[in-house]
Amino acid sequence: MVSEALAIVSEGLATPEEVDRIVKTSFGFRLGAYGPLEVCDQAGLDVYDTIFKYFHEVLKRMFSNPRKFSGRWSSMAGTG
Numbered sequence: 001m002v003s004e005a006l007a008i009v010s011e012g013l014a015t016p017e018e019v020d021r022i023v024k025t026s027f028g029f030r031l032g033a034y035g036p037l038e039v040c041d042q043a044g045l046d047v048y049d050t051i052f053k054y055f056h057e058v059l060k061r062m063f064s065n066p067r068k069f070s071g072r073w074s075s076m077a078g079t080g
Helices: 002-010 016-026 036-043 045-058
Strands: none
Touching (some): 002 016, 002 036, 036 045
């Protein structure tokens, strides 16, 4: 879901806040607290960047490293 959320934002279809709001209000109780990009922001996009790079190396056909948006990295680093 994170990869798709990042793609939606990168393509300009929605803002990160819009994606999170849509997920939180439409996927039921399991995703009601945080949207996928809020989770990324808390963990750090640098962490997700490393994960996507690893997945791409191991499962080339399924994963590609999504483009980062607006230089946003994470709230932990104070730059999210």
